[in-house]
Amino acid sequence: IEQYMGSYMHRHWFSYSQWQLPNKTQYERLQEFFSKKAAEKKLAASLSKNHHPLSFTHDELQRDYGELMKSYDELKRQYENLRRPFSVTKDVPYTDVWNFPPVLYYPGKHPCEKPAALLEHIINASSKPKHTVADFFMGSGSTVKAAIQSGRQAIGV
Incomplete structure (x- = not known):
């Protein structure tokens, strides 16, 4: 050839x-x-x-x-x-075991209300700022409040 x-x-x-x-x-x-x-x-x-x-x-x-x-x-x-990679650092010491103090009783407390720190931890570990967090079992609205405080949009049902 x-x-x-x-x-x-x-x-x-x-x-x-x-x-x-x-x-x-x-x-x-x-x-x-x-x-x-x-x-x-x-x-x-x-x-x-x-x-x-x-x-x-x-x-x-x-x-x-x-x-x-x-x-x-x-x-x-x-x-x-x-994608939000999960990594444990000195500044973010997330582990598989989470310890948060419970929400103390107050008049009108929702029976399943989660601690604000726990909700912020979950939101920060599973989303990025400006993302939308949806809570389809809103209850007292603590998840929506934590999402807004964490710089996210929120939808509560």
Whole structure:
């Protein structure tokens, strides 16, 4: 192929790392080459398609790949923005065991009211500022209050 084509470009046409299609002139020259080889061995020509449909298909695939990569990059960016990695540090000594003092009795206290510090801990560990926290069992509204104090939006039902 190198001798017939007069170049080493075919290495790019068929390699894994630098794959690309030959141009129309190169493709037609390859057709001649393979047709001659096929005739010598009395086989049917192996490159019978025109260059344009192959090139068009390749260009479509390249466009699709580009769009998929944009979609992937956007989804990855969204994921990274949503993700809040959990890590224990000297400043944030979160562990698997949480100890918070209970909410002491006061007139009108909701029977299942959670300590504000506990709610802030949960909200800070599971969301980022400006995110929306939803509490579908609002009760006294302590979760909504803790979310707002932590710089989040809040929805209570």
